[in-house]
Amino acid sequence: MTPKEKYVKALKEVFAAQKEVHAAENNPFNLGMPSHLGLSEETFITDAVLTQLSTEVSQAANDNQKFTKLWNLGTDILLKAKEILL
Amino acid sequence: MILLFLSILCMSCGTIPPEFLTTMEKEREGINLLKERHQKTVYELTENWYQERLNRLLFIKQLEINKIVLSIPDTDGSSTIEVIKKEALIKIDAQFSAAVTLTTKIRNLLIEGYSDTSNWEKLVKLNTINLEMTRSLTDLNAAQRKFYSDLAGKNIPFPSDFINQQTQELLKN
Numbered sequence: 001m002t003p004k005e006k007y008v009k010a011l012k013e014v015f016a017a018q019k020e021v022h023a024a025e026n027n028p029f030n031l032g033m034p035s036h037l038g039l040s041e042e043t044f045i046t047d048a049v050l051t052q053l054s055t056e057v058s059q060a061a062n063d064n065q066k067f068t069k070l071w072n073l074g075t076d077i078l079l080k081a082k083e084i085l086l
Numbered sequence: 087m088i089l090l091f092l093s094i095l096c097m098s099c100g101t102i103p104p105e106f107l108t109t110m111e112k113e114r115e116g117i118n119l120l121k122e123r124h125q126k127t128v129y130e131l132t133e134n135w136y137q138e139r140l141n142r143l144l145f146i147k148q149l150e151i152n153k154i155v156l157s158i159p160d161t162d163g164s165s166t167i168e169v170i171k172k173e174a175l176i177k178i179d180a181q182f183s184a185a186v187t188l189t190t191k192i193r194n195l196l197i198e199g200y201s202d203t204s205n206w207e208k209l210v211k212l213n214t215i216n217l218e219m220t221r222s223l224t225d226l227n228a229a230q231r232k233f234y235s236d237l238a239g240k241n242i243p244f245p246s247d248f249i250n251q252q253t254q255e256l257l258k259n
Contacts, residue, residue: 028146029185031139033192038199045208057215064222071229079236 102220102227110217117213121206128200136193143185150178 001009024030154174157166231244 027181027185028150029143029181031142031185034135034196036199037192037195039202043205043208045212050208050211054211054215057219061218061222064219064226068222068226068229071226071233075229075233075236078233082237 102223104224107217107220107224110213110220114210114213114217117206117209121210124206125201128197132193132196132200135196136189139189140186143182143189147178147182151175154178 151170154171156169156171158169159165160167234242234244
């Protein structure tokens, strides 16, 4: 693109922007945006930490459930043994 | 020997009162209740803003239309005919429609921006994690209590209950 073409292009953009500004200023329905559109991105825990917690605690809870099954199994075995022995 | 084994085994048993699980479930209900109330509040406040702005736009539209209405005396001279400039009316209508579309977009931005969905979801997720752990501990504790009750006897207090009872008595004294 030659310097002259660049100049013409930039000039067209300026005219288009001026036209938009003029239209906005003369538009009686242009009431503007609210001063705030929402809360900040503040959070109490990051996604990474939450995922890590979820994985570790789920594993521990799963281990507890397995251990519960073992307890129940052990109870059944010992009760049978108690019946036979006593 | 067996008694010693049982004593050691049962002394190691943890105790999880059923109230723990109830508390966690109530916490989940509380989180869901507050989440719904927050969402409702955000929606209602935004809806109020939206309705006010729509009314203002309608008011402006009427003002603009009034500017392009011409009153011409009727041929009989007893009344007037109102004439509206067609091109100007089309322009006003287009500007009004664009403003309504923008207002609807802003309303959606406001609801999304103030709903704090991410933090609420994290709270629910944390509660689910805690609930899962509490359920597993409660089940384990029930299994341990059943084991103790079946082997040591139903009338003998569970070790941790016994300790708790003694502690309570000591505290009273």
